[in-house]
Amino acid sequence: MTTIKKIQLGQNGPLVSKLGLGCMRMSSVWGGPTPDETESIATIQSALNSGINFLNTGDFYGAGHNELLIGKAIKGRRDDAFISVKFGAFFHNGQWLGLDLRPVAIKNFINYSLTRLGIDTIDLYQPCRMDGSVPVADIIGTVADLIKEGKVRYIGVSEITADQLREANQIHPISALEIGYSLADRQIESELLPAAKEMGIAVAAFANTAEGLLTGDMKAPLADNDHHLHFSRFQGENLVKNLEKVEVLKALAKDKQLTPTQIAIAWVNAQDDHIMPLVSMSRRSRLPENIAAMGIELTTSEMELLNTTFTPGAILGGTYLQR
Secondary structure, eight states: OOOOOEESSSSSSEEEESEEEEEGGSOOOOOOOSOOHHHHHHHHHHHHTOOOOEEEEEEEGGGGGHHHHHHHHTTTTTOOOOEEEEOOOEEEEEEEEEEEEOHHHHOOOOHHHHHTOOSSOOEEEESSSSOSOOOHHHHHHHHHHHHHHEEEEEEEEEOOOHHHHHHHHHSOOOEEEEEEOOOTBBBGGGGHHHHHTTTTTEEEETTTTTGGOOOOOOOOOTTTTOOOGGGGGGEEEEEHHHHHHHHHHHHHHHHHOOHHHHHHHHHHTTTTTTTTEEEOSSGGHHHHHHHTTTOOOOOHHHHHEEEEEEEOOOOOOOGGGGG
């Protein structure tokens, strides 16, 4: 069985598992049914037992349901888990309403999160994104105050620009950047990834399969009610052309007796020692495959094939990662 390596968060931060567990899919965020809670809790506990201690959530996942779920899963084993929480987003009936990043709101959010999680301190606390509505200094400064109060250990950021990252890091050391990254979404390679590396900031990379595009399971055209159709990447001829590139990934996976998802995760994992694949799961059955992906070594020629096929911009159409 693959042993999960460790990654350091920030220049002087803690060591955590280099594979992170994204818990979002364990709750209903965009509407629809909530996955089986018993299975979700078992998945979290199995991940902890396997050496995955980085648990990622948001206070707006399922209107607090996700935090309550994690709280149940880690009860009695708080020290086994490193908990990363995003804040700032508002949803209503599965619809995105906007952000509230005011200091007074952040001070309110943290108390609800601590209560739902059943803990005294959140390990990594981060705004889910920044839209210019509140100065970066006010947002990061407020979280820094929460560190002084003992409610937060480390500060993270999510889905921001390189300039915002530098500004935030000047106000208080940033330990981790959470951002979408995959073979299909490489736009962060030009500025954001180099900036994070320069400052010694770890990267928690989510959406490794590009919202399912790289799993090898997607077929064109999608059903009329498929939520992917909100984004041009998955529409009409764009999807047809994009899936042609995915065939290269599928062929490589077949040759190596692996799944396309494993290759996609392995590619992200191989990009640098400071990058953590953050993989969403809600079932224990997914753990062995995703853990095994962390032990896959891609040859120079295999990396060249993937990088040539999926050059930045090769995937047609946009997605929410390209706001």
